[in-house]
Amino acid sequence: MEKIKVLLADDHQIMLDGLQAIFAKDDSLQVVGTARNGLEVLEFVKKEPVDVLLLDLQMPVMDGLETTMHVLKSHPDIKVILLTTNDEGSIITSIFKLGATGYLLKNASKEYLIQGIKDAYEGKKVLSAHLTEKMIESLTEKPKVRKGEIPKITKREIEVVKLIAKEFTTQEIADALFVSTNTVATHKRNLFVKMDVKNSVGMIKKAVDWGLI
């Protein structure tokens, strides 16, 4: 029987080594390569066939979401499973909308992970047990912002978020973007609502979680 070809991507070498060691024991999977960031993933899939891509959501250079998008554009048959530390439920729907096959937390067990890869290979969607609840929650909860959709943060808003993260004041942001402080205040106001936070601190924490910055 043909082994499932798995490509691993994570910015931590130890994680790669660990996953590789785990998968080495299973006869039905084979790790065909590893990558330290999204760019390396793109290069690899260009050259070698891959069945399942196990992708860390948090990566420098090119993160999991971005990588997923690019990989699926050129190789729609590859099953992508996002691996992540955080359990921010609100990102799930956008992941599946992007075309990813699975979303697993890093505190899943190795058995769960291996099963997940096999399931993904067979075309099933894969989701951490902890997340299934959150997913259902997010679908059934009264829409604070809108029905089931994740608030879309605009380009300009992301610029503002990034500057806030750099400890810029509203005035400084306004100067940097060549707009009035009123405008910046409006962007912040909108961000608070979209991200469902109370202040800049909450915003930056969530922005980090979401991989916005």
Added chain:
Amino acid sequence: MEKIKVLLADDHQIMLDGLQAIFAKDDSLQVVGTARNGLEVLEFVKKEPVDVLLLDLQMPVMDGLETTMHVLKSHPDIKVILLTTNDEGSIITSIFKLGATGYLLKNASKEYLIQGIKDAYEGKKVLSAHLTEKMIESLTEKPKVRKGEIPKITKREIEVVKLIAKEFTTQEIADALFVSTNTVATHKRNLFVKMDVKNSVGMIKKAVDWGLI
């Protein structure tokens, strides 16, 4: 020859599984147990002998620093190696001051990690190559806060940081801690200076980096 008894602690099961798989291949070490947080570590070392403790810096319930302190108080012979994602150089000196033996980044290779454990067992200090530079930097750089020392954040201050991260206002923090808003403001003021940031946003970002929250 006696194998080196290694205890692993990390809040991510995958990481534990991975490390275990890596170490399984090496004859000179033996993983005698795993823990998901600091409390489990303390319970384990109370019952079983441990040579080297490989400890994730970021953990819920009881983090790496706190755990190190408690473990060394009761078992000063255990060699503690902190494993971490971040490369915030400024935390290093405080780690060694606490009595830890090593500090490795998760993007070290498995060979490096295994060698590190062996070195630690023999009483050598262990430090990621990437960090050695930073360490030297931090010792030679002009003291922004004070000479070569890392600002020590107090317990009370950490409580304040955590509440700020939860989007509490100064008033709410004061109520939660049963102190006046003036006191909270003072704690914040001191934190800004110690952490070398301009506002709460910067503080929370750095606190996350440092593994304070």
Added chain:
DNA sequence: TTTTATATCACACAATTGTGTGAGAAAATC
């Protein structure tokens, strides 16, 4: 083409944050 989303700005005001300075008491450390 009509609607929707994005980006811009104003004005006013309340709420909160951050700063400067000084100081007392208790706990930990030397």
Added chain:
DNA sequence: GATTTTCTCACACAATTGTGTGATATAAAA
């Protein structure tokens, strides 16, 4: 026992943030 650190609080004031409401122009989508 002396010293340092930690935790506490006060008062005053400047700076910044956050909120409510309304409006215009442009671009994109339906």
